[in-house]
Amino acid sequence: MSDVAVIGGGLVGSAVAWGLAREGAKVTVLDEGDVAFRASRGNFGLVWVQGKGEGMHEYAAWTRKSADIWPELAAAIGEEDGVDVGLRQPGGVEACLDDQEYAEAELSVKRMHNQPGVGGNDVRMISAAEARELEPALSPDIAGASFCPHDGHVSPLYLLRGLHAGLARHKVDHRLDHKVERLRHTGDGFVLETARGTVHADQIVLAAGLGNGRLGPMVGLDVPTAPDHGQILVTQRMPKLFSHPIGRLRQTEEGSVMIGASHARIGYSTELDIATSARLADRARRLVPALGTARIVRTWAALRIMSPDGFPIYAESETCPGAFVVTCHSGVTLAAAHALELAPTILQGTLAQRFEPFHFKRFAR
Numbered sequence: 253m254s255d256v257a258v259i260g261g262g263l264v265g266s267a268v269a270w271g272l273a274r275e276g277a278k279v280t281v282l283d284e285g286d287v288a289f290r291a292s293r294g295n296f297g298l299v300w301v302q303g304k305g306e307g308m309h310e311y312a313a314w315t316r317k318s319a320d321i322w323p324e325l326a327a328a329i330g331e332e333d334g335v336d337v338g339l340r341q342p343g344g345v346e347a348c349l350d351d352q353e354y355a356e357a358e359l360s361v362k363r364m365h366n367q368p369g370v371g372g373n374d375v376r377m378i379s380a381a382e383a384r385e386l387e388p389a390l391s392p393d394i395a396g397a398s399f400c401p402h403d404g405h406v407s408p409l410y411l412l413r414g415l416h417a418g419l420a421r422h423k424v425d426h427r428l429d430h431k432v433e434r435l436r437h438t439g440d441g442f443v444l445e446t447a448r449g450t451v452h453a454d455q456i457v458l459a460a461g462l463g464n465g466r467l468g469p470m471v472g473l474d475v476p477t478a479p480d481h482g483q484i485l486v487t488q489r490m491p492k493l494f495s496h497p498i499g500r501l502r503q504t505e506e507g508s509v510m511i512g513a514s515h516a517r518i519g520y521s522t523e524l525d526i527a528t529s530a531r532l533a534d535r536a537r538r539l540v541p542a543l544g545t546a547r548i549v550r551t552w553a554a555l556r557i558m559s560p561d562g563f564p565i566y567a568e569s570e571t572c573p574g575a576f577v578v579t580c581h582s583g584v585t586l587a588a589a590h591a592l593e594l595a596p597t598i599l600q601g602t603l604a605q606r607f608e609p610f611h612f613k614r615f616a617r
């Protein structure tokens with residue numbers, strides 16, 4: 253019997269469970285394991301503010317909030333569990349290859365600025381010369397860039413490791429290979445059935461990524477999400493080429509350059525598409541000519557978890573109070589907000605009020 257059972261031990265479930273356990277709750281985490289789709293092990297690692305929230309100013313502010321408190325999360329994981337998640341927030345440069353890309357980026361920045369409630373993201377367009385001052389490795393042929401001083405990146409795998417270390421230290425009952433098959437609301441709590449036994453909890457948090465869509469209706473939660481395929485290329489380790497994440501390029505602490513990530517709606521498939529790899533590689537070497545001779549050593553695809561409007565879904569069930577859903581497509585960026593801000597609201601019983609704009613009722617409207 254636990255206070256809260258979290259279904260899903262990816263970045264979203266782990267961040268929420270970490271925050272709940274830190275507040276003193278008795279927590280169980282159930283995770284399906286390696287056979288599941290796991291975005292948390294295949295993502296790009298950006299803590300990214302620019303471009304987030306067009307159409308929902310609350311999401312723009314929430315993303316900015318998370319970026320602001322990210323250093324607190326990284327410090328806690330470092331000090332409490334000795335894991336350096338490699339957080340760097342030097343600002344992010346989204347370089348534009350030609351005038352058309354620049355014009356589109358400029359329009360998007362203007363639309364965001366004109367949206368009431370946004371303005372805290374501080375994104376601005378910069379000239380090619382200014383972009384190259386920030387990052388001399390950028391091609392002289394770029395048309396310019398957008399720049400956001402709050403953007404950064406981390407190692408998503410060290411983040412997952414650090415969160416899991418925190419769960420272990422807080423004595424969270426973290427069970428791998430425990431796919432939840434059925435959920436029941438019994439009146440005085442919840443019963444979670446897995447092939448390897450049954451777990452009881454006062455409250456449950458659905459953080460099962462693409463698995464939420466099947467589980468949600470069992471406890472009155474509608475979670476309309478779809479897979480969005482993203483492909484990434486990784487180069488050999490290289491001498492330091494650039495220090496800012498350049499949108500779809502980032503150099504890791506170890507020296508590899510990650511190139512990505514594409515977007516495609518092809519269903520529940522993580523197959524690689526060679527033409528997409530070629531497009532990613534071509535764009536990368538046009539942006540940063542020094543990448544033209546880099547050797548690609550790894551590539552993979554993973555699935556983002558996308559709601560119909562692309563914004564997170566946070567809600568408590570009306571028919572089964574105590575059942576919550578937490579899902580988003582930027583679980584790295586939002587990890588700090590999930591751990592330090594959202595988890596406590598679940599325990600305080602204030603999630604419904606505080607996160608009303610993120611409820612799935614918005615899709616019915």
Ligand SMILES: Cc1cc2nc3c(=O)[nH]c(=O)nc-3n(C[C@H](O)[C@H](O)[C@H](O)COP(=O)(O)OP(=O)(O)OC[C@H]3O[C@@H](n4cnc5c(N)ncnc54)[C@H](O)[C@@H]3O)c2cc1C
Nearest residue numbers: 260262264284291292295296298432461463482583584585
């Ligand atoms: C290519 C790519 C690039 C990305 N880049 C970025 C980025 O730069 N920055 C950023 O912020 N975000 C990025 N993301 C998004 C980010 O990776 C996700 O938002 C985040 O990983 C989602 O975490 P999650 O825990 O919700 O989902 P997942 O990682 O998919 O985890 C869900 C977990 O639930 C478990 N599960 C499923 N069903 C059940 C069940 N029935 N019972 C028990 N367990 C279950 C699975 O085992 C799994 O571990 C990217 C994603 C992709 C695919």
